[in-house]
Amino acid sequence: MRNKIKNKSKKQSPVGAFIKGIEVVNPAVDGCSSVELVGNKRVIIEDATGISEYEADRVRINTKVHTVVIDGTGLTLDSYSGGIIVIDGKIKGVCLE
Amino acid sequence: MLKSLQRYLLGTLRVSISGSGCERFLNLAHSEKFKIYDICRDDDGCVSFGIYRKNFRHLRPLVRKSHVRIHITKRLGLPQRTRNYRRRYGLMLGIIIIAASLYVSSLFVWNVRVSGCESISEQEVLTVLSENGFTVGGLKRKFNIREIENNFLKHNDKISWISINIKGTTAFVEVREKSEKPELIDASEPCSIYAARDGVIASVSDYMGYSLVKPGDTVTAGDLIVSGDYTDKYGTQYKLHSYAKVMAYTTHTKTVTVPLKASEHVRTGNVKNKYSLKFIRFSVPLYFSEKILYNNYDVTKSEKFLKLTDSFVLPISLCKTTYTEVENYEYTKSKETALYDAYEQLRDFEYNLVGIRVLGREYEEQVNEDSVTVKVMLNCYEDIGISRKID
Numbered sequence: 001m002r003n004k005i006k007n008k009s010k011k012q013s014p015v016g017a018f019i020k021g022i023e024v025v026n027p028a029v030d031g032c033s034s035v036e037l038v039g040n041k042r043v044i045i046e047d048a049t050g051i052s053e054y055e056a057d058r059v060r061i062n063t064k065v066h067t068v069v070i071d072g073t074g075l076t077l078d079s080y081s082g083g084i085i086v087i088d089g090k091i092k093g094v095c096l097e
Numbered sequence: 098m099l100k101s102l103q104r105y106l107l108g109t110l111r112v113s114i115s116g117s118g119c120e121r122f123l124n125l126a127h128s129e130k131f132k133i134y135d136i137c138r139d140d141d142g143c144v145s146f147g148i149y150r151k152n153f154r155h156l157r158p159l160v161r162k163s164h165v166r167i168h169i170t171k172r173l174g175l176p177q178r179t180r181n182y183r184r185r186y187g188l189m190l191g192i193i194i195i196a197a198s199l200y201v202s203s204l205f206v207w208n209v210r211v212s213g214c215e216s217i218s219e220q221e222v223l224t225v226l227s228e229n230g231f232t233v234g235g236l237k238r239k240f241n242i243r244e245i246e247n248n249f250l251k252h253n254d255k256i257s258w259i260s261i262n263i264k265g266t267t268a269f270v271e272v273r274e275k276s277e278k279p280e281l282i283d284a285s286e287p288c289s290i291y292a293a294r295d296g297v298i299a300s301v302s303d304y305m306g307y308s309l310v311k312p313g314d315t316v317t318a319g320d321l322i323v324s325g326d327y328t329d330k331y332g333t334q335y336k337l338h339s340y341a342k343v344m345a346y347t348t349h350t351k352t353v354t355v356p357l358k359a360s361e362h363v364r365t366g367n368v369k370n371k372y373s374l375k376f377i378r379f380s381v382p383l384y385f386s387e388k389i390l391y392n393n394y395d396v397t398k399s400e401k402f403l404k405l406t407d408s409f410v411l412p413i414s415l416c417k418t419t420y421t422e423v424e425n426y427e428y429t430k431s432k433e434t435a436l437y438d439a440y441e442q443l444r445d446f447e448y449n450l451v452g453i454r455v456l457g458r459e460y461e462e463q464v465n466e467d468s469v470t471v472k473v474m475l476n477c478y479e480d481i482g483i484s485r486k487i488d
Contacts, residue, residue, distance in 0.1 A: 050120075051120045055138055077146075078134065080134075081127065081132055
């Protein structure tokens with residue numbers, strides 16, 4: 001009986017099992033956007049839906065699921081096209097809200 | 098790099114927006130698919146960004162919607178630069194004339210580069226080419242390359258193959274020289290073997306024909322060694338194509354005389370350069386005096402073409418004529434040096450004897466008051482047989 005309960009809690013959807021099997025995170029399937037941090041100089045956010053705040057020390061980016069807040073100094077938006085935002089500057093922190 | 102070039106060619110604007118709706122403006126610009134880049138917040142609170150010139154006028158509705166004030170801070174790129182010169186008609190005319198003259202000059206051949214010459218000179222090839230209508234300054238499309246190549250081969254026996262490729266305004270001429278073939282007698286024609294030079298026969302390997310000599314016999318140049326024309330004991334006459342290897346001991350002699358008094362041109366270090374500008378066939382001297390200050394001098398000429406690329410040569414060239422002063426320096430060699438020079442010459446003579454095995458050398462020196470003479474007698478082992486047709 002205990003074994004049966006244990007097996008049930010581990011059960012995954014076939015799509016999830018496939019994604020886990022091929023060891024990639026597919027944002028389209030998972031529904032989440034990708035946030036890539038390159039050292040402390042650059043952040044690349046994919047599937048951004050908009051900019052909610054832009055200051056030299058803070059940028060708040062809306063994505064489908066959550067809001068990404070980047071703290072730093074001298075923050076510039078290097079490019080903003082096709083839902084991809086590239087933020088340059090001295091990055092101190094990235095957090096999700 | 099490519100993006101920067103594209104921005105430069107299309108022209109960009111540096112735009113600054115201020116107000117509370119900057120973020121909204123950026124979101125609207127993104128949703129309208131305007132390419133904006135390098136967005137940064139200035140110290141005065143304004144947001145500035147770069148945008149293509151052509152997109153700027155489409156920003157007006159977005160400005161109204163987002164309640165921001167917009168103004169252009171900088172104009173960048175080629176359109177802006179050319180805008181500054183739009184009223185300078187002389188400059189425009191100059192650019193048009195240069196472009197037109199470049200186009201016109203690209204229709205002609207201004208330079209010919211010859212490669213593959215070994216025994217014949219490049220000048221000789223150029224002369225034959227010009228005789229066939231291929232000259233510097235000719236219109237490219239008027240040249241029938243195939244016909245010129247064929248005519249060249251018809252009129253020149255020393256060249257076996259020629260290829261003319263025109264790239265830009267340069268013609269690359271590649272030639273292959275004919276190798277000297279020995280005079281061969283047709284295998285069906287009867288011939289005999291004769292001695293090419295004096296010697297003592299070492300061996301005769303007659304593969305075909307009737308041998309008239311045996312090892313140890315002495316022959317002189319022109320003697321018949323293997324006959325292709327003979328009659329057997331039954332009276333039947335045969336005429337054959339003789340083929341034999343006639344090895345003989347021969348001697349080659351060479352006498353070299355080196356005078357003790359010699360002279361050579363020595364450069365004094367004084368050099369005078371004269372430049373001239375050449376346009377097609379017209380030369381404009383860039384000097385005032387034609388006079389050359391030196392009594393004895395060597396002259397070297399070089400020509401440097403103005404070119405856009407390696408193969409796009411323009412019909413303008415800078416000719417440099419260098420006059421180098423020389424002095425005739427007379428000196429007397431020591432006898433040892435003269436002997437050394439004589440032996441060097443004899444070594445060169447021996448080196449040039451191809452297909453001959455040297456068995457021994459006998460030297461004879463003679464030292465005179467004003468010269469040194471060295472005579473060498475080489476004892477050799479070689480094939481002395483040569484074929485001649487039977488008349």
